[in-house]
Amino acid sequence: MASKKPNAKAATVKAQKVTYIYTKLALPYAQTLLRLWDKGLMIDNRPDAENALKTIGYFRLLIYMRHFQSNTAPRNFYPRSKFSSIVALYNFDREIRLLTLNAIEKLEVALRTAIINPLAELHTPHWYLDMSHFDDEIKYHGVIGKIIQGAGKEGHTKRGLAMIHYYDKY
Structure with a gap:
């Protein structure tokens, strides 16, 4: 297996960089x-x-x-x-x-x-809470984490009236 030699031309171009x-x-x-x-x-x-x-x-x-x-x-x-x-x-x-x-x-x-x-x-309106609908468990938990964070007391006011209503009622 041949080793790769550094490109001399590229090294020269990098060395010639001018700052204005x-x-x-x-x-x-x-x-x-x-x-x-x-x-x-x-x-x-x-x-x-x-x-x-x-x-x-x-x-x-x-x-x-x-x-x-x-x-x-x-x-x-x-x-x-x-x-x-x-x-x-x-x-x-x-x-x-x-x-x-x-x-x-x-x-x-x-x-x-x-x-x-x-x-x-x-399924149900909360189908996304059932992990069996997803292939990748790690991505599923990442998405659920974002949903929980967005639905929390700190995040729900940023999400608008629908989120406030849902959070307060359910």
């Missing part, structure tokens, strides 16, 4: 907009642009700015690029994310219901 000092300054919103203007971005509505920087943040918007900038240094904006277009792209992405998460939540609830209701009808 972060020297960028946090600027007031007006100065940030002026800096973007100097790079060719049209600030078509100054109050809205400042509000976007206050509520969304420069670095989150920076991801969306990249679509409006050249790929080469000094990364100036393409002609006729507007701050409002960047915010519109951010809002579009946000809406897609919200729609997607909403759909996932609906699927999760439907899947849980499709699994839990037939099991409750077939």
